[in-house]
């Protein structure tokens with residue numbers, strides 16, 4: 001009897017809907033319809049610059065129209081057309097102290113067809129900034145107009161440091177160099193790393209102002225170098241390269257100092273251009289005091305397209321990555337549109353291009369926003385739920401840093417979903433989807449994954465091993481449409497709370513990312 005009673009009490013406690021719950025309910029058929037369309041072979045894997053992507057963009061805009069939303073792209077349209085440039089290197093010469101250097105490879109440039117550069121060199125350790133942990137590669141050196149040289153490793157952070165911080169550091173080297181006014185960056189890596197980059201094409205957006213995400217700031221040249229090549233650059237600096245190398249391998253603190261001699265770099269790139277569009281819609285808010293603010297729901301519309309070089313099934317349908325995220329966004333938009341009075345703030349829905357090329361649609365949007373960035377209160381990003389099981393927990397990437405954490409917990413409690421801690425810190429998910437670009441612009445931003453409970457761990461590991469970024473991420477997977485609807489409903493409930501609550505989400509006081517991305521502290525107003 002006791003046991004039975006306990007079980008009954010549990011069911012009651014988890015029972016989602018009480019009388020005053022006025023949220024709309026998500027529909028399994030709605031999300032299923034979107035995924036089955038977007039992940040069909042006819043959509044050809046929604047590759048950027050390919051026909052299938054454009055069809056998917058039109059489909060999304062068409063649904064926005066049917067829901068009665070407002071176009072919120074460029075020039076009163078649904079779309080924000082982005083020009084991408086794919087660059088490959090057609091020649092290079094690198095000299096140091098007048099002598100040709102072997103083992104330094106220039107990366108192709110999307111901004112400069114011909115690079116010509118002569119500048120002094122400055123060694124900056126890891127080239128990373130983590131001031132609160134005593135690592136600031138740029139403290140005490142002036143790198144303006146110079147070429148900075150850094151190891152590809154990362155400094156050791158104290159045990160127990162939030163894993164998002166090392167994920168962030170690993171992806172921040174280029175931005176740090178640009179922010180400090182360097183004109184060139186050389187990253188010293190393993191032979192394998194240098195070989196990989198030597199073969200690489202580089203794709204980046206270029207905007208009407210002549211800017212690109214690939215070479216931010218004044219950066220003109222990115223290079224990679226082997227240890228052998230780097231050793232010569234340290235000659236005459238009075239520092240022992242072998243010692244620095246060993247220290248870098250074990251994550252020890254490294255000094256920053258000027259190197260001897262100047263380097264001259266010449267190179268040329270050949271270009272190929274293509275376009276892909278972000279698709280943007282707005283549901284106007286109903287509260288005159290808050291309607292100028294926006295809650296963003298975003299998801300990437302692109303996937304990897306068709307790989308013509310492969311035989312057999314060569315269509316990368318991206319059913320979970322990320323047709324299911326777009327389906328979630330469209331379903332949330334439908335629920336909002338049915339009860340628009342819930343949105344005191346406006347809600348902006350953005351289907352983003354080129355996430356698979358390195359979060360590029362998001363970085364373009366942040367550089368060319370269609371509403372003031374200051375007006376964006378929070379971002380709920382939707383990327384790659386794995387709805388193959390009846391999940392009852394989620395992981396909220398990014399939430400630990402700002403008050404959206406509380407919103408996620410409250411919205412989850414409404415429908416019996418708990419929040420778990422990140423079970424895959426090694427995947428560095430915080431930096432690997434579009435919400436990160438919005439966070440870098442100072443906006444509290446999150447992404448939910450379905451959790452490891454209820455059999456999720458097995459599903460995730462099989463997905464990563466067998467189908468992630470492969471042709472098998474398609475409609476033959478046993479997608480649990482009820483679970484996907486539940487994921488959609490949770491995200492809708494989170495966005496609905498963010499759009500209704502009077503206070504704006506804020507970074508937690510003293511949070512690493514709040515201090516870094518919102519240095520003026522304009523988003524650290526504490527809840528009244």
Ligand SMILES: [Zn+2]
Nearest residue numbers: 303321356469
């Ligand atoms: Zn992906």
